[in-house]
Amino acid sequence: MDYRDFIVFPIVAGVIYIVAYVIRPSVTDEVTRRYFFPALTVKIVGALIVGLVYQFYYGGGDTFNYHTYGSRYIWEAFWDSPESGLKLILSDGYDDRGVYRYASKIAFFRDPPSYSIVKIAAIFDLFTFSCYSATAALFAVFCFVGMWQFFQTFYQQYPHLHKGLAIAAFFIPSVFFWGSGLLKDTITLGCLGMATFQIFQIFIVKQPTFWRVTMLLLSSYGLYSIKIYILLTFLPAAIVWVFLFNLGALRSQAIKTIIFPFVICAAGGLAYFATLKASEDNPKYAINSLARTAQETAYDIRFQTGRDAGSGYTLGELDGTLGSMIALAPQAINVSIFRPYLWEAKNPFMLLSAFESLALLLTTLYILVKRNLKVFSAALYPNTFFALVFSLTFAFAVGVSTYNFGTLVRYKIPLMPFFVVSLVLMLDYSNRDRNVDVLEPTEY
Template sequence: MDYRDFVVFPIVVAIIYLVAYTLRPSVTDEVTRRYFFPALTVKIAGALIVGLVYQFYYGGGDTFNYHTYGSRYVWEAFWESPMTGFKLIFNNGYDYNGVYKYASKIPFFRDPPSYNIVKIAAICDLFTFSCYSATAALFAAFCFVGMWQFFLTFYEQYPHLHKGLAIATFFIPSVFFWGSGLLKDTITLGCLGIATFQIYKIFIVRQPSLSRITMLLLSFYGLYAIKIYILLTFLPAAILWVFLFNLRTIRSQAIRTIVFPFVLGIAGALAYFATLKASEDNPKYAISSLARTAQETAYDIRFQTGKDAGSGYTLGELDGTLGSMLALAPQAINVSIFRPYLWEARNPFMILSALESFALLLTTLYLLWKRNLQVFSALLSPNIFFCLLFSLTFAFAVGVSTYNFGTLVRYKIPLMPFFVVGLMLMLDYSNRDRNVEVLEPTEY
């Protein structure tokens, strides 16, 4: 921290709140207005706390490196020569021509996903005079925009669940902490929220517009450029979500029952080809390479971050084949959502994560034990199917490729709002009158 954090940060936060105050009437109603500023405040506070934790507890780390050894060099380049700054912003991470003086100091320069975060931070630095806390606040504000849209996606359909939806979206501790700072997770979580809302508006509510399509494409690009595996797990679930919602247009229950398997097949095929297309520029995430990538990532993360910290875990042997990876799916899903267990916690942050996981475990067991019949029939609800398909698929992806609890608590935050919303909708479904048709959605 330096003097800029005490001068620039309050000014930037004041501007964020002024803009939010101006926009609030157009994005809230009498019910949701009460959550708007608390949710924004939690995000900004989370951004500030993440910076303090990394500086004084960890003594450095990703958020520190993205700024101090990344965006600040780009900001300095702009002051010396705007042309050099623009070259760094639009650089693909491999061309040192004319930028070597600065690029050679940036350890993430040849790592495109990480360098994309550096570039976003550098653009923010132009408005914050390279003040870390102010730039982090802008990251948090972007994520808030995305998560507010995620909240509205389900609030518009289930207005009576507003309190639970607000908690699931904004106030899960691990999500507002790790999803608020100057990190990849903040940008990707915001993009995920925007993509969910725009898909809902364009393909389900059928209110397409040029601005909505543009926002959807930009959110997809953000996921693709920073964490492509989030996009690869989100696309299949989103496509199935849209297909299941549109299946309602067939009024005959008998015909819907017959058509349902074909819809799943077509949606599955589209999802498969969408996944192929999304990964074609990155061989590591091609279908044929996923198992090997998962193996290398899991062992690299455990070696680099967990060998001496007592936070490593193992699910079994990964030999780089798809079969060995799929065989670990139940354990991978369990570790992502319900672990670390209380007795596995080794430090204060693991204890907090363990308490959160324990609460999710109790809630899930309650649903499965007390309301098992309704739970399984509720899976035919498009919203529940979408939330659980994405969250469980993502839980498998990160659980099988991380092997370190400290890293996992960050990597898994995209699934948490979806999983908790899914549980909430299942509970709501089981409390409804059983005469309500399964595929009939709540009124918009």
């Protein structure tokens, strides 16, 4: 922290709240208005706490590498020469001709996904005079915008579930903490929320506009360039979601039943093709390399990056084959959503994560055990199916490739809102008196 945090941050925060106050009437109604400022505030507070934790608890870390040892050098370059600053903003992270004096100091210059965050922070720095807390607050605002759109996606269909949907989108402790600071997770979570909303509006509500298509492309590119594996798990689920909604628009139950298997196969094939295209520029995430990538990532985090954290876990032997990875799927999903258990907590942050995991476990068991077989039928509704497919697939992906609870609590935050949404929807369906038609389109 320096003097800028005490001078610039209050000004930037004031501007944020003034702008929020002006736009709130156009993005809320009488019900959602109550969540707008609390949700924005927890994001900004979360961003500040992340900075304090990294500075005083960890003594440094990624957030400072993105800013103090990253974007601040680009900001200084702009002051010295706008041309140099612009070159750094447009750089792919490899070409340092003419800007080596700055690029050589940037911690993540040779790491394109991380350097993307440095460049975003540098753009925000231009408006905050490279004030860490103010730039972090703008990261939080970006994520808030994306998660507000995520919230609207489901609220428009289930206005009576506003409380549960608001909790899923804004008030899960690990999400508003790790998804608020100057980190990759904040930007990717915001992009994920935006992409979900735009897909809903374009392909399900069928109200495409130039702005919505542009936002979908930009948010998808953000996921692709920062954490491609999020896009690789999101695309298949989103494609199936759209197919199921369009199938549900058919009136004849007999036709639905006949067409349903073909729709699933077509959606699966399209999802597979989309995955291939999304990963073709990154060999590590090609289909035939996923198992090896998972093995290398897991062992690096477990035995190198996280060797001193005291929070490692193991699921079994990963030998780099797809079979060994799939065999660990149940354990990987369990560890991502329901662990660490209370007795596995080794520090205060793990203990908080353990209480959150316990709450999810108890809620899930209550819904499955107490709410009869309606729950399983409800899981086949388009929205519930989409949320479950993405959250469980993502839980498998991060659980099998992390092997460290301290890292996992950050990596898993994209799945958490989706999983909680699926619980909220299944609980609602199970409380209905009428039978659930698994192919009936949800009203919005």
